[in-house]
Amino acid sequence: MELVTPEQADELDGLLAGATKDVLAAERQSTMSDIAFALERHVESGLSAPSRPGTSTAAATTSRPAPS
Numbered sequence: 001m002e003l004v005t006p007e008q009a010d011e012l013d014g015l016l017a018g019a020t021k022d023v024l025a026a027e028r029q030s031t032m033s034d035i036a037f038a039l040e041r042h043v044e045s046g047l048s049a050p051s052r053p054g055t056s057t058a059a060a061t062t063s064r065p066a067p068s
Contacts, residue, residue: 019042
């Protein structure tokens, strides 16, 4: 699908590997005890180049022909 570059994939891998129970539990208050939200916040805060608000990775990297 090529939604991320190999470098971005390596960065995501490192962030996910570092998402330990203790790290995620530290964000319990701001994530309302939601494990998926805590994981998302952990990864987002650790990215070297965060995504632009209002865009998705798929939309930013996939070229589609303009509608006719």
